[in-house]
Amino acid sequence: MTGPLVSVEGLRVLFKSADRTVHAVNGVDFALQPGEVLGLLGESGSGKSVTLKALLRLLPASRTTLSGKVTVAGHDVLSMDERALRQYRGGVVSMIFQEPMLAFDPVFTVGDQIAEAVMRHEDVGRAAARGRALEMLERVRIPSAKRRLDAYPHEMSGGMRQRAMIALALACKPQLLLADEPTTALDATVQIQILLLLRELQKEFGMAVIFVTHDVGVAVEVSDRMAVMYGGRIVERGSAADVIRRTAHPYPQGLLASTVHGAMRGTRLEAIPGAPPDLSRMPTGCAFAPRCRLADDTCRSVAPPIAALAPGHEAECHQPRVLSA
Numbered sequence: 001m002t003g004p005l006v007s008v009e010g011l012r013v014l015f016k017s018a019d020r021t022v023h024a025v026n027g028v029d030f031a032l033q034p035g036e037v038l039g040l041l042g043e044s045g046s047g048k049s050v051t052l053k054a055l056l057r058l059l060p061a062s063r064t065t066l067s068g069k070v071t072v073a074g075h076d077v078l079s080m081d082e083r084a085l086r087q088y089r090g091g092v093v094s095m096i097f098q099e100p101m102l103a104f105d106p107v108f109t110v111g112d113q114i115a116e117a118v119m120r121h122e123d124v125g126r127a128a129a130r131g132r133a134l135e136m137l138e139r140v141r142i143p144s145a146k147r148r149l150d151a152y153p154h155e156m157s158g159g160m161r162q163r164a165m166i167a168l169a170l171a172c173k174p175q176l177l178l179a180d181e182p183t184t185a186l187d188a189t190v191q192i193q194i195l196l197l198l199r200e201l202q203k204e205f206g207m208a209v210i211f212v213t214h215d216v217g218v219a220v221e222v223s224d225r226m227a228v229m230y231g232g233r234i235v236e237r238g239s240a241a242d243v244i245r246r247t248a249h250p251y252p253q254g255l256l257a258s259t260v261h262g263a264m265r266g267t268r269l270e271a272i273p274g275a276p277p278d279l280s281r282m283p284t285g286c287a288f289a290p291r292c293r294l295a296d297d298t299c300r301s302v303a304p305p306i307a308a309l310a311p312g313h314e315a316e317c318h319q320p321r322v323l324s325a
Contacts, residue, residue, distance in 0.1 A: 007071045033208065094178070184213075235252070
C-alpha cells in the first residue's frame with residue numbers, strides 16, 4: 001500500500017441535546033503510516049477517546065454529528081453503511097478499550113468471544129476459530145491459556161483481562177489498532193508488562209497503532225510520533241523526541257512541568273492553573289488562553305495559526321517558544 005494508512009482531515013464531532021451542543025472534536029487533522037505508532041496525549045475531556053471512536057463510528061448516531069474526511073486503508077469511514085462497518089470493525093481496525101470488564105460480555109467465555117470474532121471475519125469453523133483463540137491467548141502470554149479459554153471475564157484478574165482484550169483485538173490481524181488508555185486501571189508493574197507486550201506485538205504484526213493516554217511517560221514509551229490534544233484540537237505534533245525535548249506550545253510544556261519524576265524530591269510541583277474549557281461554550285480565540293501564562297489579547301480573540309517549528313514538528317500557537325529538555 002502506498003501513502004498513509006490513516007488520513008484524517010478536518011474531523012469534527014458534535015454532541016447535540018435539547019439544551020446544548022458540545023463541540024467534542026474541532027477540526028482534527030493527522031495521517032498515520034503503516035506500522036507507525038501515534039500517541040494522542042492530553043487531559044480528560046480533550047477529545048482523544050472521541051477521536052478514536054469516530055474512527056470506528058462507535059458514537060451514538062441519534063445525537064452525534066460527524067463531519068470531515070476519514071480514510072482508513074482505502075475505506076471512506078464516514079460514508080460507510082452498517083454492513084460495510086461490520087466488516088471494517090475488527091477486520092481492518094480493532095480497539096482495546098480502557099476497561100475490559102465492560103467490553104467483554106459477562107455471560108460468554110473469553111474463548112467463545114474471541115472465536116466469534118474470528119468466525120465473523122474469516123471463513124472458518126468453530127474448531128478452527130477456537131484454535132485461533134487459544135493461539136492468541138498464548139501470544140499474549142496468559143498463563144494456562146487452554147484452561148483460560150473457558151473462563152468468564154470475572155474469573156480473570158485485571159491484568160489478565162487486559163491481555164485477553166488484546167488477544168481479541170488482534171485475533172483477525174487488523175491493519176490498525178486503537179488503544180484507549182489500556183493500562184490506566186492497572187498497577188504500575190502490570191502496566192509496564194502490558195506496554196512492553198503491546199509494543200512487541202505491534203512490531204510482530206506490523207500494525208499501525210493510535211495510543212490514547214494522559215500519561216506523558218506512557219506516551220514516550222510507546223510512540224513514534226505524538227500529538228497533544230486540547231479543547232478538541234491538536235495543539236502540537238511531531239516526533240516523540242521533538243514533542244518531549246523541544247516542546248513549543250504552553251499546554252504540553254505545562255503537562256511536562258507537572259509530571260512527577262525522581263529528581264523533583266523537595267520541590268513544588270508546577271500545576272496548570274484553571275480547568276479545561278467547557279466544550280459547549282468554546283472561547284473565540286485559543287482554547288488554552290484562559291490558563292496560559294503567555295496569553296495576550298490576540299490569543300483571547302483570534303484562533304491561533306499553525307507554526308512550523310521543524311520538519312514534521314508543528315504547534316498551533318500565536319507565540320510558540322521552544323523549550324529544550
